[in-house]
Every structure is written in C-alpha cells, then in structure tokens.
Amino acid sequence: MASLIDIFGRGNNAYFSKGPISRLSFMRLQNNLLDTASTHTSAKYLTFSELNPLRTQDGRLAFTTYEEVADAIGRPYVKDEKAQIADFDPAAHYPNLVFLGLDLQQGRVDGGPQLGDYTGVPYFALDVTSSHYDTLKTSLASAGLKHTPTRVDLTLPHSESAIYSQARSLLDWNNRNRFCSSCGGRTLSTHGGAKVVCPPADKGVPRQRACSTRIGLHNQAFPRTDPTVVIAPISADSKRVLLGRGRRWPENYFSCLSGFVEPGESLETATRREAYEEAGVNVDRVQIHSSQPWPYPSTMLIGAMAQCVEWGEEISYPESELEEAKWFELGEIQHALKHGANPMWEPPIKGYTGLRVPPSQLMAHQVLKGVLRLFHR
Numbered sequence: 001m002a003s004l005i006d007i008f009g010r011g012n013n014a015y016f017s018k019g020p021i022s023r024l025s026f027m028r029l030q031n032n033l034l035d036t037a038s039t040h041t042s043a044k045y046l047t048f049s050e051l052n053p054l055r056t057q058d059g060r061l062a063f064t065t066y067e068e069v070a071d072a073i074g075r076p077y078v079k080d081e082k083a084q085i086a087d088f089d090p091a092a093h094y095p096n097l098v099f100l101g102l103d104l105q106q107g108r109v110d111g112g113p114q115l116g117d118y119t120g121v122p123y124f125a126l127d128v129t130s131s132h133y134d135t136l137k138t139s140l141a142s143a144g145l146k147h148t149p150t151r152v153d154l155t156l157p158h159s160e161s162a163i164y165s166q167a168r169s170l171l172d173w174n175n176r177n178r179f180c181s182s183c184g185g186r187t188l189s190t191h192g193g194a195k196v197v198c199p200p201a202d203k204g205v206p207r208q209r210a211c212s213t214r215i216g217l218h219n220q221a222f223p224r225t226d227p228t229v230v231i232a233p234i235s236a237d238s239k240r241v242l243l244g245r246g247r248r249w250p251e252n253y254f255s256c257l258s259g260f261v262e263p264g265e266s267l268e269t270a271t272r273r274e275a276y277e278e279a280g281v282n283v284d285r286v287q288i289h290s291s292q293p294w295p296y297p298s299t300m301l302i303g304a305m306a307q308c309v310e311w312g313e314e315i316s317y318p319e320s321e322l323e324e325a326k327w328f329e330l331g332e333i334q335h336a337l338k339h340g341a342n343p344m345w346e347p348p349i350k351g352y353t354g355l356r357v358p359p360s361q362l363m364a365h366q367v368l369k370g371v372l373r374l375f376h377r
Contacts, residue, residue, distance in 0.1 A: 009373050014292035015154070015361035019162025021123050023101040028192035033115045034077035034099055037122035039066050040113040044121060046100075046167050047128045047140070049147035051297075053164055054140060061160045062145045069126060072136050073097060081190045081197075088199040090186035096127035098170045098193030100163065125167030125193075127175065152296060154343060154361045161361075169298040170194065173223045176297075183211035187221075196221050225293075225300045227261040229271045230363045232303075233281050236310040238375040241333055241368065242279060243357070244325040253344045253356040254326065256364040261302075271304045279325040282312025289370045292363045303367035305374070328355065330376040333368055341365060 027033050037043060044063035047054045054062040073095040079087070102112070102120030112121045128137055128147075137147075156164060174189050180198040185207055187196040197220045198211050233242040243254035259274030261267060268286040275283045283306035292301045315325050328336075336355040340348070343359055358364045 007374070008289070008370060011290070013158070014290065014363070014366070015158060016161050016165035016293045016295060019159045019166075020103045020105060021101040021163060021166070022104050022120070023166075024118065025194070027101075027115065028099060028194055029081075030116070031077045031080045034192055035075060036113050037099070037102075037115055038077055038097075038124060039070075039075060040122060041065065041067070042107075042110065042112045042121045043124060045069050045124045045126050046163065047126045047133075047136075047147070048168065048171055049127075049129050049137065050149070051168055051172055052147040052149050053168070054145050055148045057144055057146075059148075059155060061156065061164065062140075063123075064140070068139070069136060072128070072133050073126065077192075084188060084190060085197060085199045086201075086204070088186075088188050088201065089203050093130075093132055094189065096171055096174050096189065096193070098125040098167060098174070099123075100125055100166055123163065125171055127171045151345075152343075154359065165293050165295040168295040169293070170223060172295075172297040177221060180211060181221075183207070183209050185209070185211060194223060223298065225298055227267070227270075227300045227302055228258055228294075229261060229267060229274060230301050230303045230367055231257040231259075231271050231275055231283075232305050232364075232367045232371050233257065233275050233279070233283055234305060234307045234371060234375065235313055235327065236308050238307070240327040240329055241371055242281060242308075242313075242315070242325060242327050244279060244322040246321070247323045249323065250344055250348075250356070252348075252354075254328075255358050255362075256303075256367055257325075258301075258364075267302055267304065271306050275306055277319045278317075278321055280314065280316030280318055282309050283307060284309050284312075289367050290363075292366075294363075301363040303363050303370070305367060305371055330372060333357070334372055334376060337365065337368060337372070 043066045046061060046063055056062045076095055076097055100123040102118060102122055104120040107120030112119050170193055177196045178187060180187050185198055188199055189196050244257050245254050257275055257278045261270040271286045272283050275281050286304055286306045289303035289305055294301050332355055336357045340352045340354050340356045341359045342349055
C-alpha cells in the first residue's frame, strides 16, 4: 500500500521554518509567566536594528541577556493586558518586543525558568532601531557585535534561520501597526508582541474620536501573512517543466512562476491564474507540494505543481512581467538542481555553464525536486 511518503517523499523541512523554539502561544495571555521568562538569567534576546539582526564576527546570530537589555526595556510584562490598556500613554516609550517561545530541549540540558508545566530557555526579539537604545548598541558594538545589513539571508544555519524568520516578521508587523488604521490613534502591542489593540483612552482621557474598532469584538489586530503561490507548470505528457526568467535576472537564471493569492481565491485558482498571466499557459490539475515562510516582510510561499492541458502549452506573455519563459526537459532540471543551484545575486558556480536555478533554501528548488520525484524516471 502506497503512502504519502512514497509518493511525495518526506516532508520538506523548509528553510526559515521548524526551528528549536516551541511557540507555546497560550503563554502570551499570561503576563506573570512572560514576566518571569523575560527577566530570567537564561533568557535570550535577539536584537534588530532596521530589521538587521545582531551577529557575531563569523556571521552567527548573537543573543543578549536580560541583564544587558534591562535598563532599556525595564519589566514590560509586569502588568496584565487590562492594566496596560488602562494606563496607556501614547507619548511613552514601549519596547517593540516579541516573545518567540521556549527551547524546551535546551531547557532540559541547561536549565531555565519553570513556566507553568514547561521548563525551557525563553527567546525574545527586540527592535533597537530608535535612539532610545543608543547606549545598548554602543555596548554591543564594543563587544565586537554588529547589526549586519542584509537583503535576503540564506547563510544562517537552519535552526537559526527559523528564529530569524519569526523574529523579523513580527517586529516588522509591529512597526507597521503603531497607529490604528481606522482612527489614526497610537496602538499598543500586547499578547507577547502578537497582537495590537487600539486603546479607548490616552492617560485615562477618552479619545475624542470614537474608533470603529471598539465596536463589537474588533478592537484588535493580529499579524498578517501574505500567501504567494510558487508554481511549476508541467507539460501534459509530464516530461517538461516551464520556468521563467525575470527582467533583471542574470542570463540563464530561471525559476518557477509565482504570484500573490488574491482575496476570494483558492490556492488552486490563484495557481491557474498566475500561470496564465505570467506565461500564457493553461493548467488544470493543481497539487500543493509544501510551504515556506519568507520574512521579507511576511509572506507564506506555497509550492504548487500544475499540469497543463494538451492545448494549453503555448507560451505568451499577457502581463509582460517575464523576460522569457521556456520549457525544460526533466533531465535538464535534474542536472541544474544538482550542479547549478545557487542564489541569483552570486556568480555562477565555477565551471558551470548550464541552466541556473534557485538553491535548496528556496521554495522553487523544493517544488522542482518534487516534480522530479513524481515524474522523472
């Protein structure tokens, strides 16, 4: 009897995902547990400046302790959410701080605070961009640590990539939601950094403009994730895959098609639409392969394999987004994945002159591997 593993292989442990931290989201509601976790000697803080993480000189993520950040953040979880809202002062400094979760395995080895039924090492993300943190940043710099600018980072160990992804996405979301989209008032980040609310009063004085978010149960906002399909169109005879090359991409560098899922669309409908809009091909059966978080700023990449109908393989460019699109034999894809896969912003692998494709950390690479597993004999 065939299993899903036989058909699709073992689950794709996507880069930027499935790290050592258990999020334990229910703890975000318990300020006493967060207060204990955030002030414990084992707590690890990953700081960001302009969304760039703190790093060691060899490029690893660098974590600070509560003792190092205490003067800058105080005890942000000492009050419960109700008290925080009642005491809200829009002119005060509130740290952009996110509770990432606990490393339970590390807690069993190295110890950590007892938080309800769990013992683990707490992880937090802290935005130190503002001048409020200048003293802290000077101290970190004197220790040889630096918030390293980066556009897309594929160099981290897999476990650290997941911590980085979660931290960067949530800090970015909090930064983008400092003011209410309905009334324009200053918002308050709560729930361990995973929710923002629009307080009804500032320093105890009711806001003059009534906010529609206060009507019913809509006075809060939660982090958003933008779904994007990453598409590998397969020929009707299952012997070729269509790849595209963007207008600013290096010569001979191709990847899967992609596009955002629009409101009111299923993933399958979005896949069919994007395949046609980008390359003019008509696909019918869509099979979801796997997914990957993408923290730039907060996208969920959803890999999809889609088979063309027999009459729908002719390439055209309805949206004119691509420089070119081409059909490639499965053998060419296999060779490129094995010998020519690296980031487009790097030069080709030395000595390689064939088709170039994305590296294994990217969703497109994993979808193409899935196609080969199913169809390449």
